[in-house]
Amino acid sequence: MRKDCLSGNQKRSALGAGRILFASLASLSFSSGYQDSRLKKFFSRNGTVILGFIFILSLIVLFAVGLSQNRKTSENFKYGIVFDAGSSHTTMYIYKWSAEKVNDTGLVYEIEACKVKGPGISTYATKLQELPIYLTQCMGRAKELIPKYKHQETPIYLGATAGMRLLSLEDAKLANKILSAVTSLLSSYPFNFRGARIISGSEEGAYGWITINYLLGILKEKQYSKDPSLEKNESQETYGALDLGGASTQITFVPKTVTKNTASKLMKFRLYGKNYSVFTHSYLCYGMDQALLRKLAKDSKNAVLEAYMEPCFHPGYERTVDLHEIYNTTCAWTFKVWLPFNKIRIQGSGNFEKCLQSINELFSISYCRYTSCAFNSVSRPSVHGKFGAFSAYYYVMEFLNLTSDKVSSRDMVNEKMRTFCSTPWEVVNTTFIGVKEKYLSEYCFAGSYILKLLEYYNFTDYWNHIEFMDKINNNAEAGWTLGYMLNLTNIIPAELPPPKPFSRPTYISLMVVFSLVLAAVFILGSVLFHKSWYFWN
Ligand SMILES: Nc1nc2c(ncn2[C@@H]2O[C@H](COP(=O)(O)OP(=O)(O)OP(=O)(O)O)[C@@H](O)[C@H]2O)c(=O)[nH]1
Numbered sequence: 001m002r003k004d005c006l007s008g009n010q011k012r013s014a015l016g017a018g019r020i021l022f023a024s025l026a027s028l029s030f031s032s033g034y035q036d037s038r039l040k041k042f043f044s045r046n047g048t049v050i051l052g053f054i055f056i057l058s059l060i061v062l063f064a065v066g067l068s069q070n071r072k073t074s075e076n077f078k079y080g081i082v083f084d085a086g087s088s089h090t091t092m093y094i095y096k097w098s099a100e101k102v103n104d105t106g107l108v109y110e111i112e113a114c115k116v117k118g119p120g121i122s123t124y125a126t127k128l129q130e131l132p133i134y135l136t137q138c139m140g141r142a143k144e145l146i147p148k149y150k151h152q153e154t155p156i157y158l159g160a161t162a163g164m165r166l167l168s169l170e171d172a173k174l175a176n177k178i179l180s181a182v183t184s185l186l187s188s189y190p191f192n193f194r195g196a197r198i199i200s201g202s203e204e205g206a207y208g209w210i211t212i213n214y215l216l217g218i219l220k221e222k223q224y225s226k227d228p229s230l231e232k233n234e235s236q237e238t239y240g241a242l243d244l245g246g247a248s249t250q251i252t253f254v255p256k257t258v259t260k261n262t263a264s265k266l267m268k269f270r271l272y273g274k275n276y277s278v279f280t281h282s283y284l285c286y287g288m289d290q291a292l293l294r295k296l297a298k299d300s301k302n303a304v305l306e307a308y309m310e311p312c313f314h315p316g317y318e319r320t321v322d323l324h325e326i327y328n329t330t331c332a333w334t335f336k337v338w339l340p341f342n343k344i345r346i347q348g349s350g351n352f353e354k355c356l357q358s359i360n361e362l363f364s365i366s367y368c369r370y371t372s373c374a375f376n377s378v379s380r381p382s383v384h385g386k387f388g389a390f391s392a393y394y395y396v397m398e399f400l401n402l403t404s405d406k407v408s409s410r411d412m413v414n415e416k417m418r419t420f421c422s423t424p425w426e427v428v429n430t431t432f433i434g435v436k437e438k439y440l441s442e443y444c445f446a447g448s449y450i451l452k453l454l455e456y457y458n459f460t461d462y463w464n465h466i467e468f469m470d471k472i473n474n475n476a477e478a479g480w481t482l483g484y485m486l487n488l489t490n491i492i493p494a495e496l497p498p499p500k501p502f503s504r505p506t507y508i509s510l511m512v513v514f515s516l517v518l519a520a521v522f523i524l525g526s527v528l529f530h531k532s533w534y535f536w537n
C-alpha cells in the first residue's frame with residue numbers, strides 16, 4: 001500500500017524538530033531580551049502582536065509553498081495532434097495530458113478521433129487541390145477543442161502508412177508531392193506543425209506496441225508495485241501487438257529468446273528505466289483491402305464468360321470489378337493474366353472451406369531460410385504471452401461477436417465463420433441494416449483471412465492469448481499514433497523519474513503538524529517572554 005499518513009518515525013521527527021525550535025526561540029528571548037530596556041518596553045507592549053503576526057505569516061508561507069507544490073493537475077494541460085494517414089482513410093487524433101503528471105503512465109488520453117471524410121491520402125496524387133477541403137473539417141475540430149492560447153505550443157504530426165508506402169514504391173515523386181502539399185497546408189494552421197512523413201512498417205509496429213503497453217500500464221509497472229490496485233500488472237510481461245490495416249499488417253512482441261535469425265528484426269527501447277528488445281515485422285500487401293484485391297486478381301483466371309464463383313462471398317452476392325482496378329496495383333500485379341474482357345462478375349458461393357484454401361495461396365511458405373518462418377521467408381520467433389489485436393482484427397471480430405473471453409478456441413471461430421459465410425446475402429443484408437455494404441459483404445473474407453493469418457503466425461493453439469481491443473481503459477484507441485506522439489514529445493523517459501519524497505496527503509499532514517508546533521512554540525514563547533520580563537523588572 002502507498003503510505004498516505006504520517007508514520008511513527010515521521011511523527012517523532014516532527015515533534016523533535018518542534019522541541020528544538022521552541023528551545024532556541026526561548027533561549028533567544030532570555031539572552032537578548034533584557035539588554036535593551038527600550039526594546040523590552042516595546043516587546044512588553046507589542047510582543048504578542050508581533051509573535052502572532054510572525055506566526056500567521058509563517059502559516060501563509062508554509063501553505064503557499066505547499067499549494068505551489070501540489071497544484072491541481074487540471075490547471076496545466078497539454079495537447080498533441082496526430083494524423084494517421086492510412087491506406088483506406090485518414091483519422092485525426094487529439095491527445096491531452098497534464099503537464100505536471102506527464103511522466104506517469106496512462107495519463108495521456110484521447111479527446112477526439114476525427115475521421116476525415118474520403119479515402120486515404122495516397123489517392124489524392126492527381127487531385128492535390130482537394131486536400132484543403134479534405135482536412136478542413138477535422139482541423140476545425142482541433143481549433144474548437146484545444147484552447148486558443150494553447151494552439152501555438154500544440155504539436156501536430158502527420159504519419160502516412162502503407163498506402164503511401166505503396167505509392168512511393170510506384171512513384172516516389174508523386175508521394176513526395178502529396179507530402180509537400182500536406183506540409184504547406186498543415187503549416188498554415190496556428191498549431192506547431194512538426195512534420196508529415198511516411199513512417200516505416202517497423203516504426204508502425206513498434207509504436208503500436210508502445211501504445212498498448214503504455215495504456216495498459218505495463219511499461220511503468222515497477223513504480224507502482226506496492227499499489228494493490230495495480231497488483232495484477234506486477235511482473236507482467238508486455239503484450240504483443242497485432243495490427244491489421246488496409247494495406248499492411250504488423251506483428252510486434254518481445255520474444256523469449258533472441259536468435260541470430262531474429263536479431264536483425266529487433267528494435268531496442270529503453271523506457272522508464274527498462275530495456276526492451278522488440279521483434280517487429282510489417283507485411284506490405286497483407287492488409288485487408290490489398291489481400292482481397294490480390295485474391296480476386298489470383299482467382300480471376302478462373303473466370304468463364306466474364307464470371308467466376310467466389311467462395312469468400314455470401315451465396316447470392318454479386319460484384320462487378322474492373323480488371324484494370326485489380327491488376328494495376330503493386331500488390332496484385334504478379335497475378336496478372338491476359339483475359340479477353342475488361343470486367344468480371346464475381347458471384348458468391350459462401351463456402352468457408354474453399355475460401356480458406358483459396359486464401360492459403362496468398363501466403364508463400366515454400367521457402368524459409370530460418371529455423372521457422374511465418375510466411376514469405378520471414379523468421380518467426382515463437383509467440384508467447386498475451387497479444388492485443390486491433391484495427392481490422394477488432395472491427396471484424398467485434399462484428400462477428402467473437403471478441404468475448406468465452407471464444408477460447410480457433411474451432412469455435414471456425415464454426416461461427418462456416419455458418420456466417422454460408423448465410424445467403426439477402427438474409428445478411430436484411431439482418432444487418434445500416435452496416436456499410438463494403439464492410440458487410442467482406443466480413444466472410446475478412447474473418448477467414450484473419451484465421452489464416454493467425455495460423456501462419458502460429459496462434460492456432462493460443463487463440464485465447466489474443467485480446468481484441470479498440471479503446472484501452474477508456475483512454476485512447478489502440479494504434480501506432482499515441483506511441484508515435486509519446487516518443488516524439490519525450491513523454492516516456494528512458495529512466496524512471498525519482499519518486500516524490502512525500503505523497504500529497506503526507507505533505508499536507510506534515511504542514512499541519514509543523515503549523516501546530518509553530519503555534520505552540522509562539523504561544524509558549526510569548527507567555528515565557530512576558531513572565532521573564534516581569535521577573536527581571
Ligand atoms: N468493418 C469495418 N471495417 C473498417 C472500419 N474502419 C476501417 N475498416 C476497414 O478495416 C481495414 C483496416 O482499416 P484501418 O486500420 O483504418 O487501415 P488503414 O490505416 O487505412 O491502412 P494501413 O495504412 O494499412 O494501416 C480496411 O480494410 C478498412 O476499410 C470499420 O469501422 N468497420
Ligand SMILES: [Ca+2]
Nearest residue numbers: 086161245391
Ligand atoms: Ca493503420
